[in-house]
Amino acid sequence: DTAVSQTPKYLVTQMGNDKSIKCEQNLGHDTMYWYKQDSKKFLKIMFSYNNKELIINETVPNRFSPKSPDKAHLNLHINSLELGDSAVYFCASSPGQKSYGYTFGSGTRLTVV
Amino acid sequence: AQSVTQLGSHVSVSEGALVLLRCNYSSSVPPYLFWYVQYPNQGLQLLLKYTTGATLVKGINGFEAEFKKSETSFHLTKPSAHMSDAAEYFCAVSASGGYQKVTFGIGTKLQVIP
Numbered sequence: 001d002t003a004v005s006q007t008p009k010y011l012v013t014q015m016g017n018d019k020s021i022k023c024e025q026n027l028g029h030d031t032m033y034w035y036k037q038d039s040k041k042f043l044k045i046m047f048s049y050n051n052k053e054l055i056i057n058e059t060v061p062n063r064f065s066p067k068s069p070d071k072a073h074l075n076l077h078i079n080s081l082e083l084g085d086s087a088v089y090f091c092a093s094s095p096g097q098k099s100y101g102y103t104f105g106s107g108t109r110l111t112v113v
Numbered sequence: 114a115q116s117v118t119q120l121g122s123h124v125s126v127s128e129g130a131l132v133l134l135r136c137n138y139s140s141s142v143p144p145y146l147f148w149y150v151q152y153p154n155q156g157l158q159l160l161l162k163y164t165t166g167a168t169l170v171k172g173i174n175g176f177e178a179e180f181k182k183s184e185t186s187f188h189l190t191k192p193s194a195h196m197s198d199a200a201e202y203f204c205a206v207s208a209s210g211g212y213q214k215v216t217f218g219i220g221t222k223l224q225v226i227p
Contacts, residue, residue, distance in 0.1 A: 004156070041201060043157075043217040056214050090156055101147055102215070104156030 003027050006091050006105040013081055014113055021076045021108045023091030029103070030096035031055075032074040034066060037088040037107070049074055050096060081112045115140045115206045119218035127226050132176075132191040134221050136204030139185065146187040147205040147215070148178055157203060163187065164209070174198070199225045 004025045013019050025032065033056075034046040048056035049068040063079040074091060088109050092102040120135040138144055145164050149157040161172025168180040174197075178189045187204060201222050207215040 041151075041220045043203065043220075045214050045216075048214065058214075092156075101159040101162050102149075102157070104149075104158070106154075106156045 004091055004093055004103050004105040006089075006108050008108060009106065010109050010111075012111045012113065015081055015083060017081050018077070018079045019081060019110070020078070021089055021091075021110075023074045023076070023105060025072055025091075025093040025103070027093055027095075027103060029093035030071055031094045032068065032071070033092040033094075033102065034074065034076050035090040035092060037090060039087070043090070047074075047076075078110075081110075083112050086110055086112045115144060115208055115216050117204050117206050117216055117218035119202075119204050119221050121221055122219065123222045123224065125224040125226060126194045128196055129193050132189070132194045132198065132223065134189040134202050134204075134223065136178075136187045136189065136218060137185050138187060138204070138206045140206055140208060142208045145207045145209055146178075146180060147207075148172065148176070148187075148189050149203045149205060149217075150174075151201040151203065151220075153200075160189070160202075194223075194225045196225050196227065199223055 007022050031050045033048045037043050046060050047066040051071050052068045065077045068074045088107045090107045091105040116139045118137045147162045148160040151157045161170050163170050163180045171177045176191045201220045203220045204218040
């Protein structure tokens, strides 16, 4: 049973489209995250939610909007996709205290053409 | 603010040789330190972590790391490399206390030569 699951695994779309990535965790964790990994493997945090409340919001374009309907789910919606949005997006979760470390999903590879 | 520097984006070792992946951190408060491993087309997996207490921490797959405050380092080692260790390794740091973000290094790709 996958602990942190993301869908879809691959997403190819045209510039200007709107797309969503879903994330679900069955670990009972309180905190969830979205990270972006670029082509050079650099990982950058985008958002973090704790019990459905936004606690970290990095400098990310307004086109990116996270939504957490409950503490087990964190979705990422992207409007007006651009070529530069092509990357691997990782969802992660933690019990709420970051000293435990994160559990990552397997990633969503987004390609904008 | 915290930051992490991983020395060497690529490291090659022979199978059976010592693995040493270097990580230096910067933090204005006591840090939490982590090493993650990423296999191709997979998410990151926690290898080990340092929060408080013993400075030598042991992780999965025979890896260990030592927190050296005086050197601001948290290098990852394994006595004998195995072919299955070939992967990307990420060092990460966060500040202790509160909801503070974890900052990752740029990663070190480990190649194991048979």
